[in-house]
Amino acid sequence: MTLGSAVAGRSVVVRVPATSANLGPGFDTLGLALAIYDELVVTATDERGVVVDVTGVGKGEVPTDESNLVASSIAYTFARVGQPVPGLHLSANNVIPHGGGLGSSAAAIVSGVMAAKGLLEGIAELDIDLMLEIATELEGHPDNVAPALFGGLTIAWTADSVPRARKLLVHRAVSPLVFVPGHSVSTAVARSLQPASVPFEDAVFNLSRSALLIAALTQSPELLFEATEDRLHQDYRASAMPETNSLVHTLRDHRFAAVVSGAGPSILVLASQPSDRAAAAVLVAEHAENPWRATMAAVDFKGATVKAHQVEVKPQQ
Known part of the structure; x- marks a missing residue:
């Protein structure tokens, strides 16, 4: 069954860094982005359902349907901005260790939020404050999702139950x-x-x-x-x-x-x-x-990125 989705056929590439939270004394507040990256290609389709292909960390272990954390984060973000969820095909290359304290779940959530932002370009606006809010809702706290989104060193806090974060540049000798x-x-x-x-x-x-x-x-x-x-x-x-x-x-x-x-x-x-x-x-x-x-690992200074995925079409012989 086709969905008639406005984003069907769109495809994006997302890259998200690993993160280290706490950094010793900064419990639930400080986080640092590291130049270790998960990368995925997300394509919206006109068919119902989710298909996830995984290479690297988590292959054969993480869900490959709509319960996959990246896929469910995409769906949550679409719903959060009032947009119907398309069919999805995800091709994920995971490098960040799972369950290791390097922000793998935060990276998956931020990957989903960033993918939604890219797929909804020109249809629904997702600014950085809203993305931080959505990612925090999904993760439960902002100390890992903030550096994953912003890069560098981040200070995260909440004001009136709304997550906030400030990015600082890390000294080049670190x-x-x-x-x-x-x-x-x-x-x-x-x-x-x-x-x-x-x-x-x-x-x-x-x-x-x-x-x-x-x-x-x-x-x-x-x-x-x-x-x-x-x-x-x-x-x-x-x-x-x-x-x-x-x-x-x-x-x-x-x-x-x-x-x-x-x-x-x-x-x-x-x-x-x-x-x-x-x-x-x-x-x-x-x-x-x-x-x-x-x-x-170096310090990552850019944070999560998303760009349109250009499919290379080979000329017929």
Whole structure:
């Protein structure tokens, strides 16, 4: 059955970066976009239903129908702006690890919102504030979707229940290094270990470190080690990821600015110069009980992008 959709035949390419939230003290507030990307091609069709082809991370594991997170995010965004949902064909090349604390679900949601924006070009307007609002509604909190949308370092907050974010440029000397294990940790499990209240002095401690971290990431990278100290969440969640906790402490014992990336179990090291990353990688290789993949990633400064997909038509012979 055909739908007669106004967007049928349109096709877009979407590219969304991985993200690391919290960055140590900035719990549920700070996020950083990393130059590790999921990319997909989305085509609107005139037929009912959703078809999803997946290569890379999640192949054979993630849903390939309308329950796929990217597809459901597209449908939600269309409905949010009062537009009928077309048939969809998604071709996804996933690189961001799933369940690793690098914003894979945020990337999928932002991919869907960006795809909807591209498909609805000239039909319905989706400005950046609305996209942040929709993505936050789907994700539940803005700390990962904000850097995925904007790139760079983002500060996220809510005002009158509406999500807001501010993007800051990261100092060029900041050199991220990501360690990804071969296992995942549920974000829900990690959050369940968080206490309902914390000591007053710990709250003050994290306030000071969060403010210092903004300065370290934007102006003074030499302060990154002190600026990434945390007392609000990482130690409480340690039991869910003991090897992550052990390696973070080992790295910090050697003066590396290491933190749990998001809800874990991946680790983010914020080096103040590129050469420090090699030394950190050697340290983890020496102390890890299980294999960890090290990725020397740059900071992504652009955030999510969408453009029309031009299908190459080969001339007949």
